[in-house]
Amino acid sequence: MTVYGKLRLGTRGSALAMAQSGLVAAAVRAKTGREVELVEISTAGDRSSAPIANLGVGVFVSALRDALAAKEIDFAVHSYKDLPTSAQEGPGPRGSTTPRTFGDGLCIAAVPPREDPRDALVARDGLTLTELSEGARIGTGAIRRIAQIAALGRNLKCVPIRGNVDTRLRKVAQGELDGVILARAGLSRLGRAAEATEILDPMLMLPAPAQGALAVECREDDDELIELLAALDDPGTRAAVTAERALLAQLEAGCSAPVAALAEIAEGDSGLEIYLRGAVFSPDGRFGVRLSRTGTLAEAGQVGRLLATDLLAEGADSVLGSTA
Numbered sequence: 001m002t003v004y005g006k007l008r009l010g011t012r013g014s015a016l017a018m019a020q021s022g023l024v025a026a027a028v029r030a031k032t033g034r035e036v037e038l039v040e041i042s043t044a045g046d047r048s049s050a051p052i053a054n055l056g057v058g059v060f061v062s063a064l065r066d067a068l069a070a071k072e073i074d075f076a077v078h079s080y081k082d083l084p085t086s087a088q089e090g091p092g093p094r095g096s097t098t099p100r101t102f103g104d105g106l107c108i109a110a111v112p113p114r115e116d117p118r119d120a121l122v123a124r125d126g127l128t129l130t131e132l133s134e135g136a137r138i139g140t141g142a143i144r145r146i147a148q149i150a151a152l153g154r155n156l157k158c159v160p161i162r163g164n165v166d167t168r169l170r171k172v173a174q175g176e177l178d179g180v181i182l183a184r185a186g187l188s189r190l191g192r193a194a195e196a197t198e199i200l201d202p203m204l205m206l207p208a209p210a211q212g213a214l215a216v217e218c219r220e221d222d223d224e225l226i227e228l229l230a231a232l233d234d235p236g237t238r239a240a241v242t243a244e245r246a247l248l249a250q251l252e253a254g255c256s257a258p259v260a261a262l263a264e265i266a267e268g269d270s271g272l273e274i275y276l277r278g279a280v281f282s283p284d285g286r287f288g289v290r291l292s293r294t295g296t297l298a299e300a301g302q303v304g305r306l307l308a309t310d311l312l313a314e315g316a317d318s319v320l321g322s323t324a
């Protein structure tokens, strides 16, 4: 990082990525007075229209990381749920509790305040899930969502879908689909939250680990930038995401696995507490294991790992392993 120059923020070119990067750039300007310049980086995930499952984890992430390592950019913003988990995820730079990802010279310098982590339904004619009739066609390619829709037992048909948020919403507007399920956070960041016809209760649709959260990544030896970016960090979000990601990592499941987790922070008897819910599903939705655990914010990682162990003891491994 050059001390007085503009900070270069690498971003994918999709509307959602640009919106997320724009929000972080504005926060950096507001909190540090530093100028930020957006640098567009195209990723293999943006160039291909193949199903995400065929492209492999981290397909949206690696081009940004390469640009960071090559010092073409100073920092990058990721949708946290798109980051692959890694064994190195744990305490961050200089002993802080900021989680980091790889042992590859990069670190997650800040986890900004989370958007709404829940999934949303955007359906024709303002309909909710219970109002959609049998056989209604719902666009979603995520096994986690497909399994939970199947578990409702309402015979809704999930149809694989890809493309950006705008493309997905258009399929409903044009009558090709009866509805789509999307992260509410994505809709909000694009200014389209009002188009949701139902915000899905986590009792019915537990979100993906880290959904709605952003990860701000930079080089781990960039002390000055790490110090600047700390101003964006939200300790509650960081603790929640740490618990959810620890659960995912412990299950050795990737971001496309039918694993759901949501940590909420609330005032408990002895200060702030984490309430972590986790679930794993068989892809057909016939089997699921759903459990919860609580702990202090400082125990976030441990809470996630213990909940994963609980889930495995209840048969999560056979559920995850089943290909039914």
Ligand SMILES: NCc1[nH]cc(CCC(=O)O)c1CC(=O)O
Pocket (backbone or CB within 6 Å): 079, 080, 081, 082, 181, 182, 183, 185, 186, 210, 211, 212, 213, 214
């Ligand atoms: N799967 C892709 C993806 N990655 C992040 C978001 C939304 C924003 C977020 O969760 O932070 C989305 C779209 C979606 O799931 O609808």
